[in-house]
Amino acid sequence: MKTGAVICGLGAALPSRVLTNKDLEQIVDTSDEWITQRTGIKERRIVSPGESNSKLAVEAAKKALARANISPYELDLIIVATFTPDYLMPATAVLVQDQIGAKNAGAFDLAATCSGFIYALSVADQFIRADRSRKILVIGSEVLSHKVNWEDRTTCVLFGDGAGAAVLTGSTNDQRGxxxxxxxxxxxxxxxxxxxxxxxxxxxxxxxxxxxxxxxxxxxxxxxxxxxxxxxxxxxxxxxxxxxxxxxxxxxxxxxxxxxxxxxxxxxxxxxxxxxxxxxxxxxxxxxxxxxxxxxxxxxxxxxxxxxxxxxxxxxxxxxxxxxxxxx
The missing domain is CATH 3.40.47.10 (Thiolase/Chalcone synthase)
Structure with a gap:
């Protein structure tokens, strides 16, 4: 089977603030043992005031572009998978487009919750199968700490913030992608x-x-x-x-x-x-x-x-x- 898009660069961004299970014991009725046994989670990253979804997405995007050795000007499309955007309008993707200087790229958000990155990867793959010269930036970025009820111990222990990005291009090797x-x-x-x-x-x-x-x-x-x-x-x-x-x-x-x-x-x-x-x-x-x-x-x-x-x-x-x- 002929391959489609290939990932040629990856990047990640995480808030510096770490929230451990021990920290959560001071916030809600829970324990490190309870959280670890039921979820496998020991800690998570949480944004500080002034940190946003788009800020994380931009940082991850710049790292991915550098790894791919691709200029923002070369990008044809930016897709941000998220259900925690900075605003309802405009899309987080256009904020990323502006901040990284991708003046030639279209941009939109995609909302499919935890499946969002694969959904966005699939969309990018179809674009590239239609035109293998295209270069597309796919980002999964979330600030879930703003959507968590810190009084609900069944959910607040689960979620964290972060962003990851991938640059996709057409493969020159049909064995990859x-x-x-x-x-x-x-x-x-x-x-x-x-x-x-x-x-x-x-x-x-x-x-x-x-x-x-x-x-x-x-x-x-x-x-x-x-x-x-x-x-x-x-x-x-x-x-x-x-x-x-x-x-x-x-x-x-x-x-x-x-x-x-x-x-x-x-x-x-x-x-x-x-x-x-x-x-x-x-x-x-x-x-x-x-x-x-x-x-x-x-x-x-x-x-x-x-x-x-x-x-x-x-x-x-x-x-x-x-x-x-x-x-x-």
Whole structure:
């Protein structure tokens, strides 16, 4: 199968402030042991006053462009996957476009929650398959700490802030690049993971909703059940499409939501631990930023080698779920 876009540069950005489980013990009724056992998270990064989604996205973008040795002027398109933008209007992507000086690029945001980076990767791949000369910047960037109810111990322990970016171009080597992407959704389950407030149905100045509905609310058991099943199915879909088996994979980079979800997926695919990348303990769930952040660290650790078969897989609110199979 002919490959599509190839990732030629990666970059990451994280707030300097670290919020540990011990810190959370002072904020809400929880403990380091409780959080670690149930989630696998030990700490997360949280923005300080003055730090924004676009600031993180710009920092990650500049690093990715430098690694790719591509000028911002060469970019044709910028896609920012996020559900925590700086503003409802304009899009975070146009703020990035301006701040990095990508004057020739179109720009838009994409909202698919935790599956957002793979969704955006898929869109970029289709553009590049149509014209292999295109150069596209894909960013997953979130400031989830502003959408967390710090009085809800079931959700506030889970999330962190950060950004990851990838520069994509057409491959000059048909043995490298994206083999296929697979996108799914089930809107009938939207109520299991929500932020209801601040949309047009429930404006921010209205009094129709209780305060907690303006923050992330989740029915954890149901989300877990659907996440494991959907991620296994979409992972196998990518493998089957390309006549591959789990044994062929060099690395799986899953969305970093919960160690129990990741472990359940690993067991269902029959993979050893060393073939599944995990950095959840350091950053928590960063939604659309989690997979690009993981890719940056995997590359830095030497776990992404030329020719490796790499599987990306995610699940998020909506519900949405997605996978991408790449030949690195």
């Amino acid at each position: 994206i083999l296929s992407t697979h996108l799914h959704a089930d809107g009938s389950l939207w109520h299991l993971l929500t932020v209801k407030g601040c949309g047009s149905l429930y404006p921010p100045c209205g009094d129709e909703l209780p305060r907690e509905e303006y923050y992330i609310k989740m029915q954890g058991r149901e989300v877990f059940k659907h996440a494991v099943r959907a991620m296994e199915i979409v992972a196998r879909e990518a493998l089957d499409r390309n006549n591959c088996s789990p044994e062929d994979l060099a690395l799986v980079v899953p969305h970093q939501a919960n160690i129990r979800i990741i472990e359940a997926l690993r067991e269902r695919l029959g993979l050893p631990s060393e073939k599944v990348f995990v950095n959840l303990h350091k950053y928590g769930n960063t939604s659309a930023a989690s997979i690009p952040l993981a890719l940056v660290e995997a590359e830095e650790e030497g776990r992404l080698k030329s020719g490796d078969l790499v599987l990306l897989v995610a699940f998020g609110g909506g519900f949405t779920w997605a996978s991408a199979l790449l030949r690195w």
